[in-house]
Amino acid sequence: MKIVTFVARRLVGMIAILLVVSFLVFGLLSLAPGDPAVALLGGPSKATPEAISQVRALYHLDEPLLTQYWYWLQGVMRFDFGRSISSQLPVGDAIGERFPITVALAMYSFIITVVIAIPLGLAAGVRRGTRLDRTVTAGSLVGFAAPVFAPAVFLIYVFAVQLGWFPVYGPGKGAIDRIYHLTLPAIALAVGQIAIISRQTRAATMDVATQDYVTFARVRAVPARSVWGGYVLRNAALPVITISGLVLAFSLTGAVLVEQAFALPGLGTLLVSSVNALDIPVIQAITLLTAFVILSFNLIIDVTYFALDPRLRRGVGA
Amino acid sequence: MAFDVRVTDLSLEEPASPSDREGLGVLAWACLGFVVLLAVVAVIAPLIAPYDPYLQVLVDSNQGPSRAHLLGTDELGRDIWSQLIYGTRTALIGPTIVAVGAGLLGTSLGLLTGFRGGWVDGITMRLTEIIYAVPPLIVAIVLVGILGGGYWLAVVVLIFLSTPADVRVVRSAVLAQRELPYVAAARAVGLRGTRVATRHILPNVTPTVSANILLQFVGALVALSGLAFLGLGVAPGTPDWGLMVAENRSNLDINPLAVIAPALLITLLAIAVTILGDRVYELLSGRRSVG
Numbered sequence: 001m002k003i004v005t006f007v008a009r010r011l012v013g014m015i016a017i018l019l020v021v022s023f024l025v026f027g028l029l030s031l032a033p034g035d036p037a038v039a040l041l042g043g044p045s046k047a048t049p050e051a052i053s054q055v056r057a058l059y060h061l062d063e064p065l066l067t068q069y070w071y072w073l074q075g076v077m078r079f080d081f082g083r084s085i086s087s088q089l090p091v092g093d094a095i096g097e098r099f100p101i102t103v104a105l106a107m108y109s110f111i112i113t114v115v116i117a118i119p120l121g122l123a124a125g126v127r128r129g130t131r132l133d134r135t136v137t138a139g140s141l142v143g144f145a146a147p148v149f150a151p152a153v154f155l156i157y158v159f160a161v162q163l164g165w166f167p168v169y170g171p172g173k174g175a176i177d178r179i180y181h182l183t184l185p186a187i188a189l190a191v192g193q194i195a196i197i198s199r200q201t202r203a204a205t206m207d208v209a210t211q212d213y214v215t216f217a218r219v220r221a222v223p224a225r226s227v228w229g230g231y232v233l234r235n236a237a238l239p240v241i242t243i244s245g246l247v248l249a250f251s252l253t254g255a256v257l258v259e260q261a262f263a264l265p266g267l268g269t270l271l272v273s274s275v276n277a278l279d280i281p282v283i284q285a286i287t288l289l290t291a292f293v294i295l296s297f298n299l300i301i302d303v304t305y306f307a308l309d310p311r312l313r314r315g316v317g318a
Numbered sequence: 319m320a321f322d323v324r325v326t327d328l329s330l331e332e333p334a335s336p337s338d339r340e341g342l343g344v345l346a347w348a349c350l351g352f353v354v355l356l357a358v359v360a361v362i363a364p365l366i367a368p369y370d371p372y373l374q375v376l377v378d379s380n381q382g383p384s385r386a387h388l389l390g391t392d393e394l395g396r397d398i399w400s401q402l403i404y405g406t407r408t409a410l411i412g413p414t415i416v417a418v419g420a421g422l423l424g425t426s427l428g429l430l431t432g433f434r435g436g437w438v439d440g441i442t443m444r445l446t447e448i449i450y451a452v453p454p455l456i457v458a459i460v461l462v463g464i465l466g467g468g469y470w471l472a473v474v475v476l477i478f479l480s481t482p483a484d485v486r487v488v489r490s491a492v493l494a495q496r497e498l499p500y501v502a503a504a505r506a507v508g509l510r511g512t513r514v515a516t517r518h519i520l521p522n523v524t525p526t527v528s529a530n531i532l533l534q535f536v537g538a539l540v541a542l543s544g545l546a547f548l549g550l551g552v553a554p555g556t557p558d559w560g561l562m563v564a565e566n567r568s569n570l571d572i573n574p575l576a577v578i579a580p581a582l583l584i585t586l587l588a589i590a591v592t593i594l595g596d597r598v599y600e601l602l603s604g605r606r607s608v609g
Contacts, residue, residue, distance in 0.1 A: 021451050032464050145588035147540040149547050150581040153563055153570070157578060161571050253453040257544055261567070271456070272548050275463030283460055291451045 003313070006306055007299075014295045021291045022076065025284045026069050032278055037061055039278060042085040081285040086277045091285045095267065101171050102266035104178065105258065106251040108186035113193040114244065120194075121201025125236075126228070128206060136198055143195030148254045152188035152261035159184060169263040185262045189254045193247045200243040204236040211235075238309060242301050249297035252290055346597040349590035356587065360406035369397035371404040371557040380572050390573040392566050398576045404557035405580065408546075409539065409587060412473045416538035419477040421531040424484020429523075431485065432492025433515045439489075446482035454479040455541055462550050469552045472545050473538075480534050487530050491523040525602035532595030536588045543584050559584050 032039045037055045056062055059082070060071045075081065081091035124136035143151075160168040172181030208214065209232055217227050256268030263269070267286055274282040306312050359366065368388075375395035382390045389398035431439040449457075457479055462472050495501065496519070504514045543560030545551035552558040559580035566576035 020448050145592050146585040150585050153577050153581050157574050250453050253455045
């Protein structure tokens with residue numbers, strides 16, 4: 001299969017799923033208790049008859065559901081999700097304001113994760129059964145099981161409250177200060193991710209290292225460096241790339257809890273406050289954006305896989 | 319809530335050495351002991367808690383640990399130790415219901431789709447793909463929040479969000495079994511499909527199902543406490559570990575134990591059940607999972 005065909009196929013699948021998700025996200029409005037028009041106005045106190053009829057016209061609430069969806073979808077295509085109920089800002093602006101902090105947090109913690117998890121996982125997989133291996137395995141179990149806010153409050157207590165090395169709350173101003181403020185949150189978010197990626201790296205390394213072709217290469221006295229670098233690393237890289245991409249895509253989930261713990265004004269805290277205020281347009285935008293990010297990452301992972309693994313191009317197994 | 323990840327790990331197996339097959343092992347016994355201890359505490363909480371966990375004594379608020387209050391008090395003067403004791407209830411009940419509920423639903427659907435294949439399989443798989451497009455915790459936050467919040471609502475939502483993972487795991491286990499000679503033999507004798515699926519295949523996927531139910535417990539525990547932490551789970555004032563972490567955060571410099579202790583308990587319970595899940599899988603399948 002040519003890579004273009006492959007990408008095109010995946011793209012079509014992705015758009016189909018996005019359409020279904022967008023319909024479900026659109027349906028959130030009718031899920032909210034009471035009249036959607038009242039919900040969009042932000043509660044019965046603001047719902048004067050004039051305001052209601054205005055909102056009904058603006059959101060086409062008197063049309064059939066599918067027509068409403070069509071109008072809404074047309075707006076979404078132009079990144080127009082309506083106005084936020086609580087801030088009265090266009091939803092796109094409200095999100096644009098919060099987006100950079102979440103992205104910075106996710107990237108920062110992803111860098112920490114990769115730098116720590118991949119060497120650890122490799123070392124544990126190569127030196128299997130040693131004390132190092134057991135430590136990594138046990139550590140990843142703890143990191144995996146702990147809910148994200150547990151390392152967060154622990155870090156706040158030790159490094160912010162007790163030692164005073166880092167600020168407790170807030171995003172900071174300017175690039176350097178921002179990095180400084182995001183350090184503890186990024187580490188808190190990284191704990192679980194390190195657990196997942198190191199575990200997967202270890203499993204992948206062990207899996208490849210016990211293959212016959214690796215044993216055979218060693219029997220042929222191929223230099224150790226080439227065996228590990230050329231045979232093991234290259235083959236172990238595939239599942240590690242997959243899991244790393246997924247971890248990065250899913251970091252928004254952890255970011256919700258971390259942002260809440262550190263009071264960072266990111267997308268996660270925006271989602272929580274919007275949910276509490278029943279600010280449906282913002283909720284819809286964030287949910288759809290999440291789906292878009294995750295599906296795009298899936299696509300990128302698949303394409304990377306395809307590009308890296310010649311077997312897939314020849315259509316031989318996975 | 320990334321259940322897939324652990325399940326992939328479970329599928330990387332190697333033959334057991336004979337010593338691994340005997341019993342639970344010290345670590346797993348300790349984990350089981352811990353879980354049983356918490357369950358007993360949950361049942362007899364009123365007998366052992368020194369105070370009513372709801373009782374607000376404002377003059378005693380924000381205290382550090384003392385003889386009267388082992389772990390101090392919170393902003394409203396409630397006893398932290400008593401809250402922790404009562405917190406075992408929401409920590410155990412909800413996740414158990416989610417794990418068993420999703421386990422039953424997921425296993426039936428997984429058996430059906432894996433064994434029958436065809437359009438049933440196609441539709442179910444497309445549905446799980448759609449559900450996987452948005453992370454479960456985000457869906458849970460949105461649904462629980464819009465529908466008005468609360469512990470039981472969160473439990474119900476989580477059952478449905480956890481089911482797809484079970485379906486996938488059970489389905490792939492069933493697919494692997496379906497090709498084995500014993501299934502062909504059972505069919506050749508003339509047994510009906512339902513009988514083959516429930517009496518022959520089901521027992522063989524039980525290790526996967528049981529291990530998965532325990533892993534789902536962990537996922538649900540972490541998700542429910544996360545929702546509580548965000549203020550979307552249990553009602554304000556309920557003694558719940560996740561909520562305690564959120565409520566006592568502002569008090570971290572005065573009484574850190576009020577935050578650290580519940581966070582630690584959630585983590586320990588999650589670790590214990592994860593280890594049990596791994597061990598149960600090893601024992602029932604007679605194999606040792608890598609890791």
